[in-house]
Each structure stands twice: as C-alpha cells, then as structure tokens.
Amino acid sequence: MTVYDIAAKLPSVDVLRDRCKALAVLECIVGGGEPYYAYTRAWGDDEAALMSSGSGGEWAVVFTAAGAFIRAFDHESAMTPYRGPDHELWPGLLDDLPAVFRPQIEEQAFGDDEGQFLATAVLWRLFDDDRWHAGEGITFPPPRGPYDTDPDGSGRLGILLDDIVDRYVRFAEDYYEIEVDPTVIEHVVAHRPLTDVVVQALNPQVTVAGLHEDITAIGYPIAGA
Secondary structure: OHHHHHHOOOHHHHHHHHHHHHHHHHHHHEEEEOOEEEEEEEEEEEEEEEEEEEOEEEEEEEEEEOEEEEEEEOOOOOHHHHHHHOOOOOOOOOOOOOOHHHHHHHHHHHEOOOOOOOOOEEEEEEOOOOEEOOOOOOOOOOOOOOOOOOOOOOHHHHHHOOHHHHHHHHHHHHHOOOOEEEEEHHHHOOOEEEEEHHHHOOOOOOHHHHHHHHHHOOOOEEEOO
16 A cells, blocks of 8 residues: 555545544543544644554644645655655655645654654645645555555555544554444544443543543534533
C-alpha cells in the first residue's frame, strides 16, 4: 500500500474528521497512557488529529479552513529523510502541494530539532476537490523483503478507511490485547451520543462523567448534554 492507494480510498474531509474524532474518543475510553490517537480543536487556528505509535510511526491530519493536510512519518521506511545526512524529503513528496497548505511544512511539531519538515507520505484535499491528492510521479523504493508492503508508512492511515470498525477491532486486539464488540465501535464511529452503557462495554472502569471534559474537548456528542 502506498500513498496513492490511500488517496483513492480516503473519504471526504468531513467524514474523515468524524472518524478521527471517533478514534480519539475510543482512545479516551480504552487507553490509559500516552494516547495512540488524539484530537485537538486548538491546533492554532485549525484542528488536528494525531497518531503516535510510540515507536517511530506517526501521522497527523490538520483540518483547516481550506480543507485537510495529512502528513505521515515512518522512521523505518526507506523513504525517511534520515536516510541521508541532509535529511532531504523523498523526491516528489510535495510536488503540486497547494500554497494554502505550505504553512504546514513549517509546523514545528512536524520537524526535526532543526525545524526541517519530516515526512514519508503527504496528502491533501481542498474542500472543492473531488479527490485526495499526493505528489505526482513518486517512485517508491523496491521492497526490502516479502513483507515490505508499505514503503512510505501510509499504511497506518488505513484505520481511517471505510472498514474502520473492523480495523479498530483488530487494533484493540493487537495493541491493547482486548476483545471489543464491533457494534460498540460502530456506535462511536457513527457519532451516536455517548452513554455509560457504551463506555463501560469497552472499559468497565470509566464513566461518561469521568471522561466528560476530554470528550467535550474533542467535540463528540454526549447523551443528555
């Protein structure tokens, strides 16, 4: 899977925003430490969804007044800027990036200690676009083995595709080593109001009241609120 495969399958900007919020809510309920998925409505003047594996894999979706910008980084990818001493981006990664998204390249959170932008995959979509875009003509490195099917790290964005419920069930089993009810995950993904029944089906130790501040900050509906 490459950034082109992801671009062809991602939903509209508004649907993507809702899915990102749902992942952050699920993380609030299930997670307990550093968040794997997060969402903030205070990313400067914008909003942002963030993923961090804690082991060098991460992505961010920045929702702006113009549309959405996605940056993914996999430190193990052959396309990492760390492959050379000058930390240059892989050729073509930012080709044709609209000027309105250029400020994202200067975002401190997306750079190294010297402020140089780090990414192995970049996508964007303006609100009046009919599809997602990535740099044209990217030549991906050859596979390094039979299991090297994600050369640019964009595969981690697969959780945001239409099979998000099934993917999250597998994620919870692999990462948190728990079994979750797909119907409960579907409830959250559909942005139905959160209740204690839903929350405690995922984590009996938490309540909506205990999560109220975090859930409200994400902008997700709570029953009776």
